[in-house]
Amino acid sequence: MEHNRIDLLIHNIGTLITMQGSRGPRTGREMSEVGAVRGGAVAIRDGLIVAAGPVDEVMADIGGLAIERKHDAQGLLVTPGLIDPHTHLVHGGSREHELALKLRGMSYLEILAQGGGILSTVRATRQATEEELYAKAKASLDMMLSFGVTTAEAKSGYGLTLEDELKQLRVAHRLNREHPVDLVSTFMGAHVVPEEYKGRSGEFVKVVIEQMLPEVKRQGLAEFCDVFCEHGVFSVEESEQILLAAKELGFGLKIHADEIEPIGGAQLAGKLGCISAEHLIAASDEGLEAMRQAGVVAVCLPATSFNLRLTHHARARDMIERGLAVALSTDYNPGSSPTESIQLVMTLGCLNLGMTPEEVLTAVTINAAHAIGRSDTVGSLEAGKQADLVIFKADNLAYLPYHFGINHVHTVFKRGNVVVSTGN
Numbered sequence: 443m444e445h446n447r448i449d450l451l452i453h454n455i456g457t458l459i460t461m462q463g464s465r466g467p468r469t470g471r472e473m474s475e476v477g478a479v480r481g482g483a484v485a486i487r488d489g490l491i492v493a494a495g496p497v498d499e500v501m502a503d504i505g506g507l508a509i510e511r512k513h514d515a516q517g518l519l520v521t522p523g524l525i526d527p528h529t530h531l532v533h534g535g536s537r538e539h540e541l542a543l544k545l546r547g548m549s550y551l552e553i554l555a556q557g558g559g560i561l562s563t564v565r566a567t568r569q570a571t572e573e574e575l576y577a578k579a580k581a582s583l584d585m586m587l588s589f590g591v592t593t594a595e596a597k598s599g600y601g602l603t604l605e606d607e608l609k610q611l612r613v614a615h616r617l618n619r620e621h622p623v624d625l626v627s628t629f630m631g632a633h634v635v636p637e638e639y640k641g642r643s644g645e646f647v648k649v650v651i652e653q654m655l656p657e658v659k660r661q662g663l664a665e666f667c668d669v670f671c672e673h674g675v676f677s678v679e680e681s682e683q684i685l686l687a688a689k690e691l692g693f694g695l696k697i698h699a700d701e702i703e704p705i706g707g708a709q710l711a712g713k714l715g716c717i718s719a720e721h722l723i724a725a726s727d728e729g730l731e732a733m734r735q736a737g738v739v740a741v742c743l744p745a746t747s748f749n750l751r752l753t754h755h756a757r758a759r760d761m762i763e764r765g766l767a768v769a770l771s772t773d774y775n776p777g778s779s780p781t782e783s784i785q786l787v788m789t790l791g792c793l794n795l796g797m798t799p800e801e802v803l804t805a806v807t808i809n810a811a812h813a814i815g816r817s818d819t820v821g822s823l824e825a826g827k828q829a830d831l832v833i834f835k836a837d838n839l840a841y842l843p844y845h846f847g848i849n850h851v852h853t854v855f856k857r858g859n860v861v862v863s864t865g866n
């Protein structure tokens with residue numbers, strides 16, 4: 443390794459958002475402190491950031507080192523690579539036929555009770571070959587990358603047998619190796635009670651704990667374990683059993699909590715010290731307080747509420763005022779959120795959750811990194827972290843959520859390499 447040179451200098455940056463200076467997930471007012479710099483530059487060596495900040499400081503930092511290549515950012519906006527911390531990336535089939543049912547007023551839980559919804563995705567995922575799942579997930583990951591996502595999480599949970607869960611996780615594992623986007627894998631065998639265990643959720647919980655979790659661990663296919671804790675899915679008690687077993691095995695913990703009814707999922711997240719709790723639309727004050735005390739990142743999913751046509755939303759504004767760390771994600775999945783667009787989520791974060799553009803960017807960079815245990819390597823532009831960054835066709839941050847429904851990406855860098863270029 444040669445240290446007497448810089449591989450790449452990105453210069454002529456109009457506004458550089460660094461997100462520098464976080465100690466932990468950003469909470470409360472810190473979510474507005476994005477480290478915006480006018481006239482910035484980023485120096486990169488071996489895929490890592492050497493210096494990022496005002497151009498004169500960066501030049502002083504790198505002293506007389508030779509600069510191998512320069513990239514002119516044309517006075518545009520540059521941010522850390524975006525992070526999508528909650529996706530159901532790998533699955534078979536799609537569910538566009540449910541749109542008409544929803545328009546006729548059928549709810550998510552009603553469609554599920556009829557064996558549709560998530561259960562139809564389970565059937566399609568079981569039928570699909572590993573190659574088919576790979577091709578479909580890769581196309582979605584390409585789409586995420588095109589919107590500026592350089593790191594994402596991917597959950598299993600549409601197989602619901604040991605072999606089919608392993609199949610999903612192997613696909614994510616292979617994509618992580620072969621695709622520019624880094625993937626963090628989560629085992630979510632307790633996503634729904636499969637048809638063959640209908641009315642016997644306790645027996646299925648046993649299968650998850652005794653068969654699935656140890657084998658997923660043995661094969662090293664997931665870092666986190668997640669549970670859908672919801673009325674009619676897995677109870678608070680069942681969720682606790684599964685998450686405690688996962689903790690014992692060394693998994694990090696996540697939980698889909700209080701999306702539809704306030705059954706106490708948020709409290710459980712606090713009690714168990716989950717790294718994140720997701721959805722939280724119906725979470726109670728006590729639940730949010732338990733999360734705050736335990737430092738659980740609140741992952742809000744406004745594209746899901748939008749797609750479910752809900753008129754009430756996660757209380758992100760309130761969470762921020764209470765001192766919680768909020769992250770945002772697509773929840774990309776074939777049922778309640780069929781979109782890969784993190785940029786749409788940013789707009790919905792502003793319009794439906796009342797977050798500011800600064801808070802929204804924090805929520806899809808450094809706080810999202812914390813939600814998936816990657817804050818040491820990504821989520822901000824500072825010395826030693828991966829050189830993952832996005833040049834947007836925009837002058838300023840507010841323009842991204844303001845001009846919505848389009849893709850603002852100009853260029854995406856992953857570990858210092860151009861992986862998306864719109865060619866203008």
Ligand SMILES: [Zn+2]
Nearest residue numbers: 528530698773
């Ligand atoms: Zn989800």
